[in-house]
Amino acid sequence: DAGVTQSPTHLIKTRGQQVTLRCSPISGHKSVSWYQQVLGQGPQFIFQYYEKEERGRGNFPDRFSARQFPNYSSELNVNALLLGDSALYLCASSPVSGNEQFFGPGTRLTVL
């Protein structure tokens, strides 16, 4: 069975640009969460979506937004990129809200 997939694998952007990251959950999983992992730190929670509705939001500015589609895939958008947005962005899926989460390989975003 396919695990959580994320695209693209790597991305290089310049300050002020916008970026969209994509995530496909494990088949049958309806909850998707997004995390930001800065080098040398643990992941930080950004968003959780369940059944296409936002169920939780971490302490991130409004430049960060996300959505979940009817097929339960998800996109994370970041506007007006800052150097500090450079990080590994991880997507995780779970069958129902709150159960154990299964992580994808991440998207490495570099902002120059």
Added chain:
Amino acid sequence: AQSVTQPDIHITVSEGASLELRCNYSYGATPYLFWYVQSPGQGLQLLLKYFSGDTLVQGIKGFEAEFKRSQSSFNLRKPSVHWSDAAEYFCAVDLWSQGNLIFGKGTKLSVKP
């Protein structure tokens, strides 16, 4: 403030030696508890979890963890480390089963031959 603490940033053990990685959390209630492992440039793999019941939980790859309510701890152990265990280990909690994992800063494990 609510937090997850992994006091050891970097640990080096010899192959075949035992391992214990520490994790403490500061929350009033008992959250759901997890240990994840991350190899360089990779995503996170779940090693084990504690929701309730038996305080000693078994995971994959020969790892186990013990929940101690009195110490607010959830330490990860392995009796005999293999070179392939070299990676970064993260403890995480999920308060109120909300699907919002709070991670510690991680412990990097190096294994000496």
